[in-house]
Amino acid sequence: MTEEINFILDSAKEAMVDSVAHLEKEFLNIRAGKASPQMLGSVFVDYYGSQTPLSQVANVNTADARTLTVTPWEKNMLHPIEKAIMIANLGLNPMNNGDNIIINIPALTEERRRDLVKQAKSEAEDAKIGIRNHRKDANTDIKKEEKDGTAEDICKKAEEDVQKLTDSYIRKVDELLVVKEAEIMKV
Numbered sequence: 564m565t566e567e568i569n570f571i572l573d574s575a576k577e578a579m580v581d582s583v584a585h586l587e588k589e590f591l592n593i594r595a596g597k598a599s600p601q602m603l604g605s606v607f608v609d610y611y612g613s614q615t616p617l618s619q620v621a622n623v624n625t626a627d628a629r630t631l632t633v634t635p636w637e638k639n640m641l642h643p644i645e646k647a648i649m650i651a652n653l654g655l656n657p658m659n660n661g662d663n664i665i666i667n668i669p670a671l672t673e674e675r676r677r678d679l680v681k682q683a684k685s686e687a688e689d690a691k692i693g694i695r696n697h698r699k700d701a702n703t704d705i706k707k708e709e710k711d712g713t714a715e716d717i718c719k720k721a722e723e724d725v726q727k728l729t730d731s732y733i734r735k736v737d738e739l740l741v742v743k744e745a746e747i748m749k750v
Contacts, residue, residue, distance in 0.1 A: 571704045621644055
């Protein structure tokens with residue numbers, strides 16, 4: 564195969580890997596009843612006028628399976644952090660004890676579990692759409708190469724390779740979703 568075709572295939576594969584990695588990151592934000600520092604990954608705190616990720620102004624730890632502790636590096640940041648956690652609308656109720664913030668993670672109800680599964684399916688579908696878009700982009704680039712004089716059989720083989728990549732990454736997304744659904748529904 565030509566160098567250009569190999570570049571197109573490598574780019575498509577890299578983009579599909581990124582889609583799967585993004586999905587894994589999004590799945591970390593969907594909590595399954597266990598306390599995890601990643602649950603607060605989307606929280607931004609007003610730190611001297613600029614929005615700063617919580618992890619850059621405080622230490623987030625799990626005290627046990629149902630409790631998170633947030634220890635700010637500066638005492639005067641207790642109230643802004645508490646406010647930011649509430650504003651993030653994660654369904655968490657932070658409690659300030661004067662030194663750090665304690666967050667009890669409530670047990671999930673059946674209805675909440677179903678909502679989380681829907682959210683996980685939505686994230687998985689977004690990842691699949693991204694993978695299919697990368698396939699479309701790669702196939703468009705391959706067609707351009709064919710117009711520019713690359714042999715037709717080489718381009719057909721490249722399109723088949725792109726489809727195989729697409730199928731394998733969509734399968735990977737489905738596997739991740741099955742694991743996440745099982746994790747969410749486990750009581």
